[in-house]
Amino acid sequence: xxxxxxxxxxxxxxxxxxxxxxxxxxxxxxxxxxxxxxxxxxxxxxxxxxxxxxxxxxxxxxxxxxxxxxxxxxxxxxxxxxxxxxxxxxxxxxxxxxxxxxxxxxxxxxxxxxxxxxxxxxxxxxxxxxxxxxxxxxxxxxxxxxxx
Numbered sequence: 717x718x719x720x721x722x723x724x725x726x727x728x729x730x731x732x733x734x735x736x737x738x739x740x741x742x743x744x745x746x747x748x749x750x751x752x753x754x755x756x757x758x759x760x761x762x763x764x765x766x767x768x769x770x771x772x773x774x775x776x777x778x779x780x781x782x783x784x785x786x787x788x789x790x791x792x793x794x795x796x797x798x799x800x801x802x803x804x805x806x807x808x809x810x811x812x813x814x815x816x817x818x819x820x821x822x823x824x825x826x827x828x829x830x831x832x833x834x835x836x837x838x839x840x841x842x843x844x845x846x847x848x849x850x851x852x853x854x855x856x857x858x859x860x861x862x863x864x
Contacts, residue, residue, distance in 0.1 A: 718776070721783070726786070739849060750770065751852040755860070764816055
């Protein structure tokens, strides 16, 4: 299986509001940047969408190291919240419905195709790839004529 490194980030102008996402995929000497926009969304949805779109880009099962500054995304996988939510009928520990179920289900499906290691990076810090993903996400919002 190919080893791929992925960086993802999401951004929102207002929360909810216009949002963008960005991802960088690295395989050997190859780098690919992808990004997109949604007119009415939340920051968390954009963080998850970035991971979904990045994993959907892979054409075959891969060993993926995915870096995100979203504790929401990374902790859900590292702390096995998804497993608990599924066992509880997609309810949180305080019996509320899990938000963003469509994206979580898609991530579960994609993660079953690939071997994904989910790692947290500090956002808006010294990680050039995370900073670039943030820029891609914000540029997607601006290109759509929304946001700052």
